[in-house]
């Protein structure tokens with residue numbers, strides 16, 4: 001019989017949050033994330049929609065309560081809404097607390113209403129600049145208007161939107177207060193992220209690295225930031241900005257280690273389960289899925305994976321010219 005035992009790692013942390021990448025493809029080419037000429041995976045290597053549905057169901061059976069779909073860009077995966085509509089049965093049954101996604105927003109206008117109808121309540125939208133030329137330089141595409149329309153459509157459809165912004169020394173450092181004010185003015189939370197050394201890109205990330213400890217100090221020169229107790233089971237630490245009334249998060253994998261409370265794992269679009277964003281330890285679930293209809297092998301692979309979840313990652317502060325800590329790109333593991 002299929003197991004319903006909770007997923008508990010070797011350090012007693014209960015894993016109840018899974019990020020599932022549904023594709024490695026993306027309609028943007030953000031400079032810190034990908035190189036301009038990326039080679040994407042052949043389609044046969046990807047988990048099919050049925051396999052994605054089955055592996056998500058197995059996680060939920062083992063006690064996962066939060067499922068976040070990501071990529072690459074999830075909204076470019078053909079049949080994405082079929083998957084969401086199928087997974088929404090777990091929201092209806094009460095087995096899942098939350099089904100959500102991380103998107104660049106380019107196609108959100110067309111997906112906002114169907115997502116809301118399927119029971120999605122909030123989405124994270126990545127946005128690094130409100131300036132058209134800066135956005136285009138960072139993402140190598142002229143899509144800012146589409147993203148802004150997507151955000152508006154999501155809010156109109158009743159979805160809560162949170163903005164994720166990668167803090168980049170050269171490209172958006174000076175613009176960060178404006179971005180925060182803009183997000184808070186529209187009733188959205190915003191989280192700043194330090195660039196992480198994941199996968200080779202065309203530029204040296206150390207030139208763009210911006211310590212969020214420094215950014216926080218700069219913001220405190222003109223705003224009052226009050227620490228909040230909220231944790232999302234993940235890396236972000238939150239403050240309330242007294243002057244805007246909005247919530248601001250900081251994801252600081254390099255200047256602050258956040259692993260002690262980590263209760264999440266990440267599945268790539270090829271079915272490789274990574275227990276930590278910053279480590280290579282992984283277990284192949286695709287083989288277990290393709291071995292047959294019985295979930296016994298899948299459950300055994302999940303049990304094995306729990307024992308492999310490392311206590312912490314060990315990203316170090318950037319050294320100019322150093323190789324990435326992890327060879328795979330964020331678009332592979334999913335953000």
Ligand code: SAM
Nearest residue numbers: 033071072073102103104126195196330331335
């Ligand atoms: N396409 C979707 C999006 O744009 O949100 C989902 C995938 S994307 C890889 C997820 C998040 O990871 C985005 O906010 C992106 O900016 C961020 N990201 C990508 N590479 C990163 C890196 N090397 N360091 C920090 N954040 C990164």
